Amino acid sequence: MPRPIQAYINQSALENNLGVARRTTSARIMSVIKADGYGHGLLRAAEALSATDGYALLDIADAVKLREAGYRQPILMLEGIFGADELPTIAEYGLACVIHSAQQIAMLDAYPGRGTLDIWLKVNTGMGRLGFVPQQVAQVMEQLRRHRAVRDITLMTHFANADEARGIAAPLALFNDIASPYRVPRSLANSATLLRYPEAHGDWVRPGIMLYGASPFADVSAQELGLKPAMTLSSRIIAIQELRAGDEVGYAAIFRAEHSMRIGVVACGYADGYPRSAPNGTPILVDGRRTRTVGRISMDMLCVDLSDLPQAEIGSPVVLWGEDMPIDEVARAAGTVGYELMCALTSRVPITD
Numbered sequence: 001m002p003r004p005i006q007a008y009i010n011q012s013a014l015e016n017n018l019g020v021a022r023r024t025t026s027a028r029i030m031s032v033i034k035a036d037g038y039g040h041g042l043l044r045a046a047e048a049l050s051a052t053d054g055y056a057l058l059d060i061a062d063a064v065k066l067r068e069a070g071y072r073q074p075i076l077m078l079e080g081i082f083g084a085d086e087l088p089t090i091a092e093y094g095l096a097c098v099i100h101s102a103q104q105i106a107m108l109d110a111y112p113g114r115g116t117l118d119i120w121l122k123v124n125t126g127m128g129r130l131g132f133v134p135q136q137v138a139q140v141m142e143q144l145r146r147h148r149a150v151r152d153i154t155l156m157t158h159f160a161n162a163d164e165a166r167g168i169a170a171p172l173a174l175f176n177d178i179a180s181p182y183r184v185p186r187s188l189a190n191s192a193t194l195l196r197y198p199e200a201h202g203d204w205v206r207p208g209i210m211l212y213g214a215s216p217f218a219d220v221s222a223q224e225l226g227l228k229p230a231m232t233l234s235s236r237i238i239a240i241q242e243l244r245a246g247d248e249v250g251y252a253a254i255f256r257a258e259h260s261m262r263i264g265v266v267a268c269g270y271a272d273g274y275p276r277s278a279p280n281g282t283p284i285l286v287d288g289r290r291t292r293t294v295g296r297i298s299m300d301m302l303c304v305d306l307s308d309l310p311q312a313e314i315g316s317p318v319v320l321w322g323e324d325m326p327i328d329e330v331a332r333a334a335g336t337v338g339y340e341l342m343c344a345l346t347s348r349v350p351i352t353d
């Protein structure tokens with residue numbers, strides 16, 4: 001029997017979550033499947049989301065894999081090209097391409113193809129990362145509209161605070177102002193924007209995290225949003241220890257028993273992607289019941305309190321996150337977000353459907 005850890009991907013949860021997005025907007029949906037489908041597996045995520053109108057990702061090799069697997073929807077390269085040598089592949093596979101910098105435009109200038117490229121012009125409305133600043137957009141639009149290599153243009157932006165109290169009012173107004181002279185499709189919405197700001201849906205929404213069943217918001221749970229967790233990370237108890245008062249657990253002895261108690265050792269550690277930053281008390285399910293971690297998370301193991309679970313034994317199933325154990329709660333305890341936990345799942349964890 002192999003080491004008992006595994007990640008189970010629930011395809012119908014992905015379908016359900018795409019349905020939630022569908023019911024929230026009349027815009028077309030570009031499902032974001034970057035980072036190996038947020039850790040769920042590129043082709044597995046693509047298949048479960050095949051009712052989507054398009055896909056968005058980063059790696060050109062992944063885009064080619066999707067085309068070769070038969071997906072015909074628009075595929076958007078979210079950061080565009082990293083070098084001019086990618087342009088023939090972009091054209092050959094009919095990939096849509098973000099343009100966010102003058103360097104990328106220079107790459108287009110050197111490309112001999114004609115009328116083959118669909119461009120998503122990215123505007124920096126305050127995120128301060130990728131994109132042209134508002135004052136540059138008119139000139140860049142002019143350049144791209146006349147460009148021999150360019151077919152269609154979409155205007156896009158990405159909000160920094162859609163999930164925060166600050167919201168999107170200022171960058172949305174700025175974007176609408178910039179876009180107003182042009183009759184081109186618009187795309188502005190990540191999951192948080194899609195769920196909270198119908199006025200910013202535009203023509204194409206770009207949900208990621210919600211499709212995987214986690215919440216983009218700190219103060220609203222995935223369940224409240226009607227989302228179902230797509231990934232369940234599970235393992236088993238592989239050893240049990242009886243502690244006496246004063247006994248310590250794990251590296252650096254960050255847990256010390258106040259009275260005699262039983263703990264279980266779970267086959268899961270940071271080398272599987274479980275966050276080492278998870279403190280004592282991080283929620284976890286054993287035998288379907290909630291308990292808490294005790295001690296420092298180690299590379300291959302972590303420990304759980306079995307004091308209130310007398311029936312738990314070696315072999316008892318453990319859910320680290322997923323069904324009945326929201327990834328957002330584990331993430332919050334560990335000082336991070338569900339996004340990071342999903343993406344951090346390591347390659348040694350077998351994934352099953």
Ligand SMILES: *Cc1c(COP(=O)(O)O)cnc(C)c1O
Pocket residue numbers: 032034078158189190191192206207208209210216
């Ligand atoms: C990752 C990403 C998204 C999806 O964001 P979520 O918060 O996961 O919904 C949308 N747009 C861009 C440009 C992205 O990079």
